[in-house]
Amino acid sequence: MGTECNQHPTFHFPFKPYSIQEKFMKELYFTIDNNKAGVFESPTGTGKSLSICCSALQWLKDYNEKVIADLECEINELKIDVSNSTSNDDWLQEEYNKIEKNQTLSSMQLKLDKIKKRNEQLLEMKRRVAKQKLKITSKTNDYFHNSQKIKKEVEENKENVLEDLVSEDNDLVLEECEEKNDESDNEEIAEEDEHNMKIYISSRTHSQLSQFVGEIKRTVFKDDTRVVTLASRQHYCINPEVTKLKNVNLINERCLDMQKSKTKSTSVGDEGKVLKKTKTRSCASCPFYNQNNITQLKERILTDIMDMEDLVKCAKELKACPYYACRAALDDAEVALVSHAGIVSSGARSGMSLKLQDNVLIMDEAHGLAAALENAHCAPVSAKHLSSVKTFLQLYINKYGSRLSSKNLLTLNQLGYVVGKLLGIITKANQEKGQDTPTILTLEDFVIKADIDHLNLTPLIELCRKSRLPPKLHGFSMRYTPQMLEEEFKKAAPSKKSSLESFLQNISKKKDGNLENNTEEKECESTPRVQTQSETSPGTGLYAILDFLQMLCERSENGRVLVHKGDEVTGNLKYLLLNPAEHFVEVVKQCRSVIVAGGTMEPISEFLRLLTGDSKQTDDVNIVKCDHVVSPENVIAICMSKGPTNVGLNFSYERRGSGELLNEVGRILRNVCNIVPGGVVCFLPSYSYEKSVYDHLKKAGVIDAICKKKTVFREPKSAAEVDQVLSKYATAVKKKSGDQNGALLLSVVGGKLSEGLNFSDDLGRCVIVVGMPYPNSKSAELQEKMSYLNRTVGAGAGNLYYESLCMKAVNQCIGRAVRHASDFASVLLLDERYSRPQTMNALPSFVQKSLLDNCTFGKAFGSIGKFFAKHKDHKK
Structure with a gap:
């Protein structure tokens, strides 16, 4: 299908799009339409996700309509051709041509009928699901009311099963492997059908995929687009007996083992009761692996657009496995959402039954794609x-x-x-x-x-x-436990007592050290x-x-x-x-089109290598760069080279711990908190350095001085505490009383707050990056990678890679602030090395337009003061 099919597509945006959004959508549409690969750079905060959804879904709708229209047109032409055929001297050849045309006509008619029948079945499914929802609602409360009772009975049943395990260890002894592989996921493999075009949308995290679900719901396609979010058993399993294993491999094995079990010792009945049956095997079957319930959940997935959280909730209501329901829904889905981890590994792709052949793959937040590939294959x-x-x-x-x-x-x-x-x-x-x-x-x-x-x-x-x-x-x-085995081996081989005893004592220290040596606890273990x-x-x-x-x-x-x-x-x-492209090229070859998109995609050469492999041919790769929706007047970026006492700001690893530099950081933060309204987010190179800075400033009384103006928060190491800290930070920013005006958040480059979070409007009026977060240059792994690039790509490629690792991290921090056209913020880069030409060129384009380099403290804070005074007047 070429561009002639639809030269001027109409995009149904929820509001009037900006010119850069129109450019993004048109370029993405035609890149897919022309079977090309694409590298799309659109700064964070420019509505990239919504633009992807609107353009990709518009293309999919046009493509499906064109497939039907082309089939109908060709069928009509063939019918006319067959009916108008006239006999000639070579009647045998004429008869052969007629038979051949009739066969082609039958084949095309069958294909068209299948498509129409499938569409009718999907419409019928929608009507069926609407009726089922009414029935389910009345049972939902009863299910959750009895959930604790169900869990308790399942546990009791499990204990009964475990009693049988103690007597014999048949489940632990290796059996002879059969030739056939019965470790498969025990799924019915559907017969090959007509190709159902899919768009796979991939992002770095599952929370970012949930954002895509929200964006799709904002489009005009929300009522007639079938969307499924794919994830591993570790994310989707709702059986507490399995999820307790934690490790994804053990969860997979346990799940497969429960499927092969012939017992129904723990099954959940229609009234929320656990049905107990005779145990014929050591492993109980999963109560949520019920094909009827899974089919119902599959139909709900294809009817309602749900994120992972909603899907799991619905699965618990229906008592159905969400993992297998998603996989069952994949064949009929039009859009499949999956994390980068599910794409970059061939094992993960086959595990989730991804069918990339002739389909479209769009990878958002692709700045870390190379790193994801390397991690997947290490x-x-x-x-x-x-x-x-x-x-x-x-x-x-x-x-x-x-x-x-x-x-x-x-x-x-x-x-x-x-x-x-x-x-x-x-x-x-x-x-x-x-x-x-x-x-x-x-x-x-x-x-x-x-x-x-x-x-x-x-x-x-x-x-x-x-x-x-x-x-x-x-x-x-x-x-x-080692103690149990020690006793057993003592009885079996008393002559080996001394050597075996010392051996087992050694390993027992690595096991549960708090176990008592009494008989009751040994039996329990x-x-x-x-x-x-x-x-x-x-x-x-x-x-x-x-x-x-x-x-x-x-x-x-x-x-x-x-x-x-x-x-x-x-x-x-x-x-x-060392070369992740050798694995990603398999993905590129399978897909109709592969789009990699992100806020900052420099260096572009890295993505060209991923999309083309060793080939130097880049004609089939469309490179698109979009400006930011925010005007240059709404951003001020400063590369600060000297501090308040004229100390040169160079936060190299050897120098950054000096008291002189730490004092300069304290003076700068105090002045920023006095001038900048709302929230200030300060990024430091590592957790250890953030601790050093905070401890020094606390001891020097700087933190107490800052707290008179802004509440100080620190990024937690625990992911579970992030939401709580962010909530308190947002509350402090909005709360203005007396001299208090906002909050200061000390964060870490590459940490939990540097990617995927939005500090829009007052939450992020100033972003500070202290130093340049270069990775450890003495790392053997990094040196080998740089040496490899110098040999294979060319001299200097290793240094370019080293620089890009640093600047990618910096650019992610910068992108947290300005999130929409009317937003405004300042960016303060504290290190004299930011003023180098190659470093400034690696900064986001929207920052470069208003960049002040080699600034002293006086010049920098004079400019920041004027910037916020101007915007204060505009707000009035």
């Missing part, structure tokens, strides 16, 4: 994981060795050998070097140094996954404790090890292994992917 393994797996693997073999097949016993011994070698390379390297300096090795060098180059790891990994060894090892560690999950669980550790070994098997020339030398507590291994 495989960290700590020495704690290796040590835990090694310990419990040996205990597992000792206990169940006689019950294992020779093949499974060989697998476990081979795995134990590999784990021991991986642990050895960490501790051996530490002994050699005598320090914890990390080193980088190629994959070939690593497997040779680890002495595992002679092993074929692929069958070993497959057997471990198919036999479901990780959850079994996890269950083993949860069911048996003999029941499975699946509700708790330690970070050093052997199950969790084995998943990490298998992922690491899988990366080694790929033998990518762009792969490296970071060996962090240390002991069994501090050491670790990590697989590094």
Whole structure:
């Protein structure tokens, strides 16, 4: 489908769009229409999300209408052609052509009929859901009234099941793997149907995806667009027995195990009662895995546009699994919302059954796409994981060795050998070097140094996954304490008492140290404790090890292994992917069109490499840059080079801790709080430096002085406390009494407040960035990445990457303030290095238009004073 289909699309915006919004929508529409890739830069606060929704959904509507119109047109033309065919001398060829045309006509008619039938079924589904809602409402209150009772009965039933587990360990012993893979998600795979065009919209977090749900509801397409939000079981599972596992891999395994269970020992009845049935298997089936209920929830998803929170609430009302309902709804959905993590990993894509072929992918907040790709394909393994797996693997073999097949016993011994070698390379390297300096090795060098180059790891990994060894090892560690195994082995092999006793005493220190050695507690610990999950669980550790070994098997020339030398507590291994483009190019090839969008997309070359791979051809990539909706008069940006006492502001890592610089920061903050009304957000390079600054200013009395004008808040490290701090901050900004005028929020670059949060209007009248948040230049990982870029991209590419890491973080902080056309704010960059030409060019374009560089304290605060005096007069 080319641009000739609709040269002048009409966009139904909720209000009259700005010119840059019109430009954004037109460019996005035609990029998709022409099967191109696109890099779209539109500053934060310019209505980017709404523009994406309006233009993409308009294209989808036009595309679907054109598909039907083209089919009807071609069918009519073929009918006329067949009826008007006249016989000629070559009657055999004429008859053949006629048959061929009739076959084509039948095929096209069938395709059209399927589309129309599907649309009719969806309309019927809407009517059916409307009727069901009335019935459900009357039952909802009864369900929640009995929810605690249901939970209690489920727990009681679970305890009954667990009693059977204690007597026999059949659920923990490895079974022979069947040829067929019955670890699949037990889902009915739908037959291939006519292609149903989808638009996948991806963002960094699930909260940002919820914002897209809100934007779609603002468009004219809200009543006839089918939207589904995809997420993992960890986010969607509503079964408390499963969610207690915490680890996503263990949750997945537990869910699949419950599906395969033939028992119905804990099922929720229509009246909210738990039905108890005979237990025939160790694992109870999930009460929410009910196909009828899942179908009802699927239809609700396709009818009502819901975010994740609403969807989970609806799932609890219907007693249906939201995870499987979303996957069932995906085939009929037109828009699928998914986090970046669900896109960048091939395993995550297959796990959620994403069908990207010939569909459209729009990735918002794509400034961190390269980092997301690298994180998705790195495989960290700590020495704690290796040590835990090694310990419990040996205990597992000792206990169940006689019950294992020779093949499974060989697998476990081979795995134990590999784990021991991986642990050895960490501790051996530490002994050699005598320090914890990390080193980088190629994959070939690593497997040779680890002495595992002679092993074929692929069958070993497959057997471990198919036999479901990780959850079994996890269950083993949860069911048996070292004290229990110690007693058992003493009875079985008294001659080995001394060596085994010391071995088990060593590992017991890593387990629950508060256990008493009385009989009652040992008996209590003999029941499975699946509700708790330690970070050093052997199950969790084995998943990490298998992922690491899988990366080694790929033998990518762009792969490296970071060996962090240390002991069994501090050491670790990590697989590094130096070129994430090699994995993302698979996504680009599948999709009809891939759009990456963000507030600041510099350097563009990074995204061109992701979209084109190693190819230098960029003709099929549309680069679009939009200005900010805010006028230059509403923003003032200052690069401040000298402080109030004429001290040069250079917050390099070596200098930033000096008392002289910290005193300058205090003087600057006091003056800002005196001049700037409303809220001031100050970003510092790290949590540790924020603490140093706060402690110094508190001791010097600066914090108390600032509190006379503005209430001081600090960004919490705990994500759970962020909303509470933000709420108090917003209240303090709005509250004006006496000399009190707003609030000061000390934040961290790259922290929880630097991305995805809006400090519009009075919440953010001034954004301060102290220093330049460069990553650690001595990091072995960073040095290897820079060296790789210099070799493959060109000289200087590594330094450009290093600079871009810093400036991306700075630009995210700057983007928190100005959020709409009538908003106004000041930006204060405290470091003389911001005045370098290459650094100023990396700042957002809307900031560059009003940028003052190399400012002294007097010049800077004179300009800020005039700026707010002018806007105070305008407000009057």
